[in-house]
Amino acid sequence: xxxxxxxxxxxxxxxxxxxxxxxxxxxxxxxxxxxxxxxxxxxxxxxxxxxxxxxxxxxxxxxxxxxxxxxxxxxxxxxxxxxxxxxxxxxxxxxxxxxxxxxxxxxxxxxxxxxxxxxxxxxxxxxxxxxxxxxxxxxxxxxxxxxxxxxxxxxxxxxxxxxxxxxxxxxxxxxxxxxxxxxxxxxxxxxxxxxxxxxxxxxxxxxxxxxxxxxxxxxxxxxxxxxxxxxxxxxxxxxxxxxxxxxxxxxxxxxxxxxxxxxxxxxxxxxxxxxxxx
Numbered sequence: 001x002x003x004x005x006x007x008x009x010x011x012x013x014x015x016x017x018x019x020x021x022x023x024x025x026x027x028x029x030x031x032x033x034x035x036x037x038x039x040x041x042x043x044x045x046x047x048x049x050x051x052x053x054x055x056x057x058x059x060x061x062x063x064x065x066x067x068x069x070x071x072x073x074x075x076x077x078x079x080x081x082x083x084x085x086x087x088x089x090x091x092x093x094x095x096x097x098x099x100x101x102x103x104x105x106x107x108x109x110x111x112x113x114x115x116x117x118x119x120x121x122x123x124x125x126x127x128x129x130x131x132x133x134x135x136x137x138x139x140x141x142x143x144x145x146x147x148x149x150x151x152x153x154x155x156x157x158x159x160x161x162x163x164x165x166x167x168x169x170x171x172x173x174x175x176x177x178x179x180x181x182x183x184x185x186x187x188x189x190x191x192x193x194x195x196x197x198x199x200x201x202x203x204x205x206x207x208x209x210x211x212x213x214x215x216x217x218x219x220x221x222x223x224x225x226x227x228x229x230x231x232x233x234x235x236x237x238x239x240x241x242x243x244x245x246x247x248x249x250x251x252x253x254x255x256x257x258x259x260x261x262x263x264x265x266x267x268x269x270x271x272x273x274x275x276x277x278x
Contacts, residue, residue: 075112133167
């Protein structure tokens with residue numbers, strides 16, 4: 001999502017929307033006033049920034065409102081020439097008054113969506129519950145350290161709690177915990193401040209490397225605004241590597257069932273705690 005945000009920052013910020021076209025009403029179902037109101041609120045508006053928290057993106061407008069987007073499982077925000085053929089699952093199109101590239105919301109399954117948040121340029125209401133992520137310059141490191149140590153839960157579960165920290169999915173949690181040499185079920189209340197800081201440093205390192213690689217694209221639908229896939233999956237140390245040797249010690253990577261999902265870890269580098277928390 002940060003890769004998409006950076007693409008939008010380069011591709012649409014400072015440009016003025018000529019008109020919006022909603023081609024499928026489900027794509028704007030979160031805009032309760034309907035498709036025509038959505039289109040009217042965007043027409044003639046200048047895009048002033050491209051911002052993000054977790055999986056939410058928003059474009060502050062010169063009206064003080066914001067265009068808010070969540071890509072769901074299959075959504076894409078793509079830049080395309082105005083004369084380029086429409087994508088099969090094009091749901092919303094924004095045309096700009098400079099005649100340059102359109103911004104197109106394409107969503108095969110239509111689980112994602114767009115909405116205009118009234119007065120939401122600084123922080124849309126729908127995003128208020130999401131914590132900052134560690135690549136945000138305003139992220140409060142010591143606030144995070146204190147908060148995670150107050151939790152009574154497992155370490156991986158805490159890293160996926162978006163009220164505590166955002167931007168960390170299952171893949172990046174496993175990768176960060178491998179780098180920090182900590183087991184995914186380590187109880188958070190047992191973390192010392194230095195260990196909690198080590199976790200945060202590993203998370204930040206993994207996210208920054210992933211962003212530089214364009215993200216992790218196990219699915220062809222996960223692309224940047226130019227339709228390009230990310231390549232961080234080629235650098236994974238534990239995720240998806242069950243039965244393969246650890247890059248650090250050579251032990252076989254294990255996979256544990258966790259919350260109807262999986263957790264990948266090295267039994268030598270990340271020894272299980274005596275009293276694990278699920």
